[in-house]
Every structure is written in structure tokens, then in C-alpha cells.
Amino acid sequence: MMGKNQSANIAEIWLWHKRLGHPSFGYIRRLFPSLFANYKLSDFICETCAMAKSHRAIFPLSSNKVASPFSLVHSDVWGPSPVFIANGMKWFVTFVDDCTRMTWVYLLKHKSDVCIVFRLFYQMILLSLTGLFRWYVQIMEVNTSRES
């Protein structure tokens, strides 16, 4: 049976672990040795600490690149950011063209906005591929040079 004091000690150990920003339990034992009278360090496993220490699998570097722009586009969504990035934006999505390594970053308020951004990005690619984008830029250049 666990005494009242013992369960209070467990609660206090966890409280200090969280309060001090998740230091090792060995460090907490050095600060409060009496709390650990009946416990081993291995009795305490913090899920948050375990997740923070986990690492992403390493992807092997690839020297293969596709021959033409927009044949292959890599995309990643990140968030939610613990702090607002700008104007309430908490997410961002990136598109990386495999051929040119050109990168586009869009800030999002909601993760579900990825669909809207993807449609915009896709429209931009279509304009680029059909040459309309180049035509549009040329028209803009002509217009701005006339203004000056």
C-alpha cells in the first residue's frame, strides 16, 4: 500500500519536473533528495520529455532530380506554431520544385487553408507552364516602362 506521504511525494516530484521546465529526474533528486526516499529514477518516465528527445528518421540525400520544372513538387505543412507567426497565422505550407529547388512558403490561419493555397499554387504553375505567366510579366514590363 502506498502511504499518503508517498503519493504526495510523487505529485511533488512531477510538479517540480514540470515547474522547472522538464529537467532530468536525477537533477530533481539532487535538489530534493528526501522526495526520492522510496523511488528509483526509473520510476519516472515523462512522455513529453521522451517525445522531445525523439528524432525524425534521416532521409538519404538524393542526387536524382527531375528534368523539367514542376514535374515533381515536394510539399510540407507545419504547425500549429506555439506563437502566432503574423496576423493570427499559425501554420505554414511549403512547396519545393524538385528541378529548380525554387521554394514557396505560404502562411495559414488554419490547417484547412492548405486546400485554398494549393489551388492558388496550382494556378500559378499552369500559368508558368503555358507561357501565360511569361506573357503576363512581359505585359507588365511594357506597362511599367510606359509609365516612367
Ligand SMILES: [Zn+2]
Ligand atoms: Zn518531462
